[in-house]
Structure formats: structure tokens, C-alpha cells
Amino acid sequence: MDILTNLAIGFSTALSLTNLAYCFVGVFLGTAVGVLPGLGVPATVAMLLPATFALPPVSALIMLAGIFYGAQYGGSTTSILVNLPGETSSVITALDGHQMARQGKAGRALATAAIASFFAGTVCTLLMAMFAPPLGAMALEFGPAEYFSLMVLGLVASIVLASGSILHALGMVVIGLLLGLVGTDVNSGAQRYSLGIAELTDGINFVVIAMGMFGLGEIVANLETADTRELMIKKVSGLWPTREDWRRIRAPILRGTLLGSVLGLLPGGGAALASFGAYALEKKVSRNRAEFGHGAIEGVAAPEAANNAGAQMSFVPMLTLGIPSNPVMALMIGAMVIQGIQPGPGVMTEQPTLFWGVVVSMWIGNLMLLVLNLPLIGLWVKMISVPYHLLYPTILVFCAIGVFSLSNTTFDVQLMVLFGLVGYVLKKLGCEPAPMLLGFILGPMMEEYLRRALLLSMGDPTTLITSPISAVMLALAAILLVLVLLPSFGSTRREAFQDE
Amino acid sequence: MxxxxxxxxxxxxxxxxxxxxxxxxxxxxxxxxxxxxxxxxxxxxxxxxxxxxxxxxxxxxxxxxVRGERIDGIAWKPLALILASSVLFGLLLERAGLVVALVALVLVSASASKEFRFDPKAVAGLVALIGFCVAAFVKGLGVPMPILGTWLEPLAVLAP
Missing domain, CATH: 1.10.287 (Helix Hairpins)
Structure with missing residues (x-):
């Protein structure tokens, strides 16, 4: 069978000693940085990205994927032990997980999170093996017009499904698209917006933007609010769920995984939406409804399964179509471009070892998380206890050196500062940085596809709606925008994000 | 007005x-x-x-x-100190070298927090951090950062 051959290719790549080592390093570093309070997943990935640039492409992507899972899992650990989640996707876990910790069941909550994540990871690896090839095959039929429309749909959907103001998300996407054009125009060789600065001729490095807006921005935002963390547990014991726990978490894990897999495929979906949806669903169907919010183990199991499933499935549109559904996937695409890989359906057919190696390594990474993190919990607790006033100067040091090492120029450090300032001010005005990063990554690709589409049609813009696939995607994008602007749907959307 | x-x-x-x-x-x-x-x-x-x-x-x-939310207070002091410390790092790295640039980055940024005290423990932490950065980034990963910059090059003859 095809799936088995593909998975076999994947296993032979991912199980090589070097790749196993990089997977481990990624998972370990990701968790270590991810547990640090006040550092979200995108900031963690951006900070550790430069470490992967020197590696060969397969190992780099495997390590990055490991960093991503690790960071996510680390975030859950922090939100269970300290009621201070760094990332929207672990806000939900904090609701019941932290209550469990207060009742002395921290170990069981952590184990449940790890088991739920691992189960979701296993199912999603299989789902990816089944669904990625047909999706990629379909995408191979796409011409430039279809691609352009797909990117429009991706951007619109990610705006609609993310929280915050639609208008400002649109504004930030366009700013990102414009910033993506800085540098040499691939078509004409002309310099655009480089202001005669040599460092800008190759464009702005996406890591500089991500570290400035997520890294620096988060530090300043955290310093605004006083450090009020209370670490519940100095020592975590009782790491295994009881028989009763097992009975209670089985169904929620299954439901969370399914919901997360579906939501993760959507642009703008990914982890946050999935965990929120799964929690809401459990609250409706669970027999222990009354316990929710007071330490219900289902309230940890379902969202943790869902956020891991969502996170993993968001790799599918990224790897098969080259469309990032969230800022972390945007960073992954940026990393692939730096490695010389053109993201899109070609990746699967031209570089099967890379594609399947990464898919399988995700499962291995999840297994490592399960096996390693429970014994290492003491170490993570120590890391969480580091006071923030000692932590943030250190984070800043790694950001500064990391950004410098991108192309060995201090210009990038100053540029990071500029983006930190801009990001902070815009955030104060209700403009989130995430859509800007998506736009920035997609900007040059969108221009190229639009240019090719219109070249083929001799300048006739109706080519975008005469191709049926392209027309459907543009129509979907338009419908989504109109729906959100309708008052009734708009208020449901606001309600849905209220608890975040 | x-x-x-x-x-x-x-x-x-x-x-x-x-x-x-x-x-x-x-x-x-x-x-x-x-x-x-x-x-x-x-x-x-x-x-x-x-x-x-x-x-x-x-x-x-x-x-x-349409009536909208007010803008929350901007934390000018942490904002200015965090940004200034990174700018300083950028300016000092090639001129004064990594060690001086890190001292500036850490001390200026740390002063943004109310809890920070410049005590022996903080100095020890700073020394350890600088030692780690020199060992890991300059020696280990080979990032081309001068440990002592052009300003301090005369001092290099004193080093063993």
C-alpha cells in the first residue's frame, strides 16, 4: 500500500541517528524555552530558529517541528503549574489543569496532558499520511491564478478565524504584504524600498520581524503587569492517572483529537481554536459538567488532545500547499525558503524523504515528549521558578545574538528594535502582529503568482474568476468576509473568543 | 488642547x-x-x-x-529601556566587543524591572551568562562576533 511505503520512507529518514538526535534537541530546547512563562510559541520558535540554519534541510525541519511541539507542551506544563499561560492555546488547559494542581493532582493533570497529546499525535500522523498525498496531487493541477486565489482565501480565512478586529487584521496583512516586497524584485532585478541600504537588498529577514514583534514586544508587555505568578507545586508526585481517570479521559481525548484534526486543517485554525472548541464541546456533552472549571480531568484531556491535533494538522496545508495557517507555520515556510526549498505541492513529489521524514518525526517527537517530559518534570519546575526579572534580560541576549547571527550584521539588531517598537505601538491600537507576519511571508509569492496569472491571460483580470477552482476560492473568501461583517455572525464570533 | x-x-x-x-x-x-x-x-x-x-x-x-476603547497606558519606561538596551548592543558589538555589549544590554534592560537589584548575585549571573555566550556562540557555533572590539583591541595583547 502507498501509505505504508511512504511511512517506511519516513521512518528510515527520521530514525537515522542524526535526525533522532536533532528531533530530541528540538523537543528538549522547545520544552525548556516553552515552559518559561511569558514567552509564547511563536516567540520561542523564532528565538530558536537561527540554531537550525546551519543544518541540512531535513534535519532543520525535523528539529523545528520538535521545537514547535516542545514549546506547545511546555506551555501546557506552565499553565497547569502556574496559572499564567503564555499562549492562547494553553489558556483553556489552565482552566481545569490549574484547579487540579491546586487540589494536589498536578502530576495526574500533567500526565493526562502528555497522554492526550501523544494519542492525538499518533492519530494525526496517520491522518497526514492518508490526506496529504491527495491534497498535494490536487494542488499540482493548480496554475498561478488558482494559487493566487488560494493565498487570498488562506489570508482571509486566517483573519476571520483569529480573534481581534477584522479591519485591523486586514490592515496588518496588507502592511505585511508590502514589507515582503522590500529588496530585489525577482522579475526585473529592480531594487524596491531598500533605501540604498546594502543590508536591505535581500529583503527583511522574517526572523527579525518575528523576534521584534513577538519577542521584544512580549517582554515589554510582560513588564507592564507585575509578576504575580504563584507556583503551586514545588514537587510534583503521583504522575500516573488512576483507573477512574483513564475511564473518564478516553472519550474526551477521542473527541478532542477529531475536532482538533478538522479545525487544524483550516487556515487560521491550528491549536488555539481547536482547544477552545474541544473544551466547549466537552462542557456540553460530559456527564461531569458540574466539575468543569473546578478541576475536571476531561477539561485537561480534551483541549490538550485538540491543540496537539490542531498543531500537527496545520502542517498539512503548509507542507502540501505552501500556505501558512498561523504565525508558527509562517516561520516554518520562511525557514524552508532559507533552506532553498520552494514550499508547495512540489515538496512531496520532489523531496519525499524530506516530507515523510518530517511527518514521521512528528510522531517520534511526540513519543519523546511522553517518555522524557514526565521524568524531567522536576527540571521544568525549576525553570518555571526563575523570576521574570532575571529571565527577560537573558531572553533579550539570545534574541540579540540570534538576530545578529542571521547574516552577521548589527543592522538586523537595530531593525529588530524598530519592529519591537512598531509591534508594541500597533498592539496598543488593537492591531495584532500575527496577520502581518502571514502577509509578509506570502507577499512575494502572491505577487509572483498574480504576475504569472495575468501574463498568461494577457492582462485580463477575469482569469481569476473564469477558472472554476480559482472562482470558488475567491467566492469563499468573499462569503467569509461578508459573513463576519453581518451583525449576527459577528456577535457569535465575538462570544466565541470571549473566554480567551 | x-x-x-x-x-x-x-x-x-x-x-x-x-x-x-x-x-x-x-x-x-x-x-x-x-x-x-x-x-x-x-x-x-x-x-x-x-x-x-x-x-x-x-x-x-x-x-x-463609532465609540471604541481608549488606549491603555503605554509603559514608556520599560519600552524605552528595552529598546535602548538592544540598540546599545547593536552599536557596541563591533566597536567594543561582545563582552561590553552584553554588559550594556543586560544592565540597561534589567533596570526596567522594579525587582532588579545590582548585587553580587546579579554580577555572578552576568559573568556566567557572558561566559556561556562566549563559549557557545563565539567558540562553539563560530558566530563572528569580536570578544573585544576595535576600541579595546590594544587590550588584546594583555590576554594570554
Whole structure:
């Protein structure tokens, strides 16, 4: 069978000693940085990205994927032990997980999170093996017009499904698209917006933007609010769920995984939406409804399964179509471009070892998380206890050196500062940085596809709606925008994000 | 004088969009436009800049009409210190070298927190951090950062 051959290719790549080592390093570093309070997943990935640039492409992507899972899992650990989640996707876990910790069941909550994540990871690896090839095959039929429309749909959907103001998300996407054009125009060789600065001729490095807006921005935002963390547990014991726990978490894990897999495929979906949806669903169907919010183990199991499933499935549109559904996937695409890989359906057919190696390594990474993190919990607790006033100067040091090492120029450090300032001010005005990063990554690709589409049609813009696939995607994008602007749907959307 | 507007966040964001869009459009005027069928380097940026200005106008108008949230207080002190410390690092790295640049980065940024005390423990931590960075980044990963910069090069003869 095809799936088995593909998975076999994947296993032979991912199980090589070097790749196993990089997977481990990624998972370990990701968790270590991810547990640090006040550092979200995108900031963690951006900070550790430069470490992967020197590696060969397969190992780099495997390590990055490991960093991503690790960071996510680390975030859950922090939100269970300290009621201070760094990332929207672990806000939900904090609701019941932290209550469990207060009742002395921290170990069981952590184990449940790890088991739920691992189960979701296993199912999603299989789902990816089944669904990625047909999706990629379909995408191979796409011409430039279809691609352009797909990117429009991706951007619109990610705006609609993310929280915050639609208008400002649109504004930030366009700013990102414009910033993506800085540098040499691939078509004409002309310099655009480089202001005669040599460092800008190759464009702005996406890591500089991500570290400035997520890294620096988060530090300043955290310093605004006083450090009020209370670490519940100095020592975590009782790491295994009881028989009763097992009975209670089985169904929620299954439901969370399914919901997360579906939501993760959507642009703008990914982890946050999935965990929120799964929690809401459990609250409706669970027999222990009354316990929710007071330490219900289902309230940890379902969202943790869902956020891991969502996170993993968001790799599918990224790897098969080259469309990032969230800022972390945007960073992954940026990393692939730096490695010389053109993201899109070609990746699967031209570089099967890379594609399947990464898919399988995700499962291995999840297994490592399960096996390693429970014994290492003491170490993570120590890391969480580091006071923030000692932590943030250190984070800043790694950001500064990391950004410098991108192309060995201090210009990038100053540029990071500029983006930190801009990001902070815009955030104060209700403009989130995430859509800007998506736009920035997609900007040059969108221009190229639009240019090719219109070249083929001799300048006739109706080519975008005469191709049926392209027309459907543009129509979907338009419908989504109109729906959100309708008052009734708009208020449901606001309600849905209220608890975040 | 303080102008009272209904939605200050929208108004400011709108003005930023209009200003940035306008600037990018003005910049794109210097690039060849081409035609839709044969786009020049100036085509896509102009389209985007116009869209951005339009979004800005919508935001501005909405901010003037619809009541919106106030802007929360901006934490000027941490903002200034964090940004200044990173700027200093950038300026000092090649001139004074990694060690001095790190001392500046850490001390200036740390002073943004109320809890920070410059005590022996902090000094020990700083020394350890600098030692780690020199060992891991310069020696280990080979990032080309001078440990002592051009200003301090005369001191290098003193080193063993």
C-alpha cells in the first residue's frame, strides 16, 4: 500500500541517528524555552530558529517541528503549574489543569496532558499520511491564478478565524504584504524600498520581524503587569492517572483529537481554536459538567488532545500547499525558503524523504515528549521558578545574538528594535502582529503568482474568476468576509473568543 | 488642547495605515508600472498601497463615528529601556566587543524591572551568562562576533 511505503520512507529518514538526535534537541530546547512563562510559541520558535540554519534541510525541519511541539507542551506544563499561560492555546488547559494542581493532582493533570497529546499525535500522523498525498496531487493541477486565489482565501480565512478586529487584521496583512516586497524584485532585478541600504537588498529577514514583534514586544508587555505568578507545586508526585481517570479521559481525548484534526486543517485554525472548541464541546456533552472549571480531568484531556491535533494538522496545508495557517507555520515556510526549498505541492513529489521524514518525526517527537517530559518534570519546575526579572534580560541576549547571527550584521539588531517598537505601538491600537507576519511571508509569492496569472491571460483580470477552482476560492473568501461583517455572525464570533 | 474622538484606537491605526500606504505609494512611483499583463516592479506595491490607504480611511471614519476603547497606558519606561538596551548592543558589538555589549544590554534592560537589584548575585549571573555566550556562540557555533572590539583591541595583547 502507498501509505505504508511512504511511512517506511519516513521512518528510515527520521530514525537515522542524526535526525533522532536533532528531533530530541528540538523537543528538549522547545520544552525548556516553552515552559518559561511569558514567552509564547511563536516567540520561542523564532528565538530558536537561527540554531537550525546551519543544518541540512531535513534535519532543520525535523528539529523545528520538535521545537514547535516542545514549546506547545511546555506551555501546557506552565499553565497547569502556574496559572499564567503564555499562549492562547494553553489558556483553556489552565482552566481545569490549574484547579487540579491546586487540589494536589498536578502530576495526574500533567500526565493526562502528555497522554492526550501523544494519542492525538499518533492519530494525526496517520491522518497526514492518508490526506496529504491527495491534497498535494490536487494542488499540482493548480496554475498561478488558482494559487493566487488560494493565498487570498488562506489570508482571509486566517483573519476571520483569529480573534481581534477584522479591519485591523486586514490592515496588518496588507502592511505585511508590502514589507515582503522590500529588496530585489525577482522579475526585473529592480531594487524596491531598500533605501540604498546594502543590508536591505535581500529583503527583511522574517526572523527579525518575528523576534521584534513577538519577542521584544512580549517582554515589554510582560513588564507592564507585575509578576504575580504563584507556583503551586514545588514537587510534583503521583504522575500516573488512576483507573477512574483513564475511564473518564478516553472519550474526551477521542473527541478532542477529531475536532482538533478538522479545525487544524483550516487556515487560521491550528491549536488555539481547536482547544477552545474541544473544551466547549466537552462542557456540553460530559456527564461531569458540574466539575468543569473546578478541576475536571476531561477539561485537561480534551483541549490538550485538540491543540496537539490542531498543531500537527496545520502542517498539512503548509507542507502540501505552501500556505501558512498561523504565525508558527509562517516561520516554518520562511525557514524552508532559507533552506532553498520552494514550499508547495512540489515538496512531496520532489523531496519525499524530506516530507515523510518530517511527518514521521512528528510522531517520534511526540513519543519523546511522553517518555522524557514526565521524568524531567522536576527540571521544568525549576525553570518555571526563575523570576521574570532575571529571565527577560537573558531572553533579550539570545534574541540579540540570534538576530545578529542571521547574516552577521548589527543592522538586523537595530531593525529588530524598530519592529519591537512598531509591534508594541500597533498592539496598543488593537492591531495584532500575527496577520502581518502571514502577509509578509506570502507577499512575494502572491505577487509572483498574480504576475504569472495575468501574463498568461494577457492582462485580463477575469482569469481569476473564469477558472472554476480559482472562482470558488475567491467566492469563499468573499462569503467569509461578508459573513463576519453581518451583525449576527459577528456577535457569535465575538462570544466565541470571549473566554480567551 | 485635547481632541475628543469616539474611537481613538481606530483613529490612530487608520492614520498609520494612511501614512504608511501613502509613503509606500510615493516610493512605488519611482518603479516602473508596466501593464497588468506585464507588471513592472511598481505595479503590485501601488495596488497594495491603495488598498492600505482605503482600509485606513475606513478605520479613521469608524474611529470618528463609532465609540471604541481608549488606549491603555503605554509603559514608556520599560519600552524605552528595552529598546535602548538592544540598540546599545547593536552599536557596541563591533566597536567594543561582545563582552561590553552584553554588559550594556543586560544592565540597561534589567533596570526596567522594579525587582532588579545590582548585587553580587546579579554580577555572578552576568559573568556566567557572558561566559556561556562566549563559549557557545563565539567558540562553539563560530558566530563572528569580536570578544573585544576595535576600541579595546590594544587590550588584546594583555590576554594570554
Amino acid at each position: 485635547r481632541l475628543h474622538v469616539a474611537g481613538p484606537k481606530d483613529v490612530w491605526a487608520g492614520l498609520i495605515y494612511i501614512a504608511f500606504g501613502g509613503l509606500m505609494f510615493w516610493g512605488a512611483l519611482g518603479y516602473r508600472l508596466g501593464t497588468a499583463g506585464r507588471m513592472g516592479p511598481g505595479y503590485f506595491p501601488r495596488v497594495l498601497a491603495v488598498i492600505l490607504v482605503a482600509i485606513g480611511v475606513v478605520a479613521l471614519v469608524r474611529g470618528l463615528i
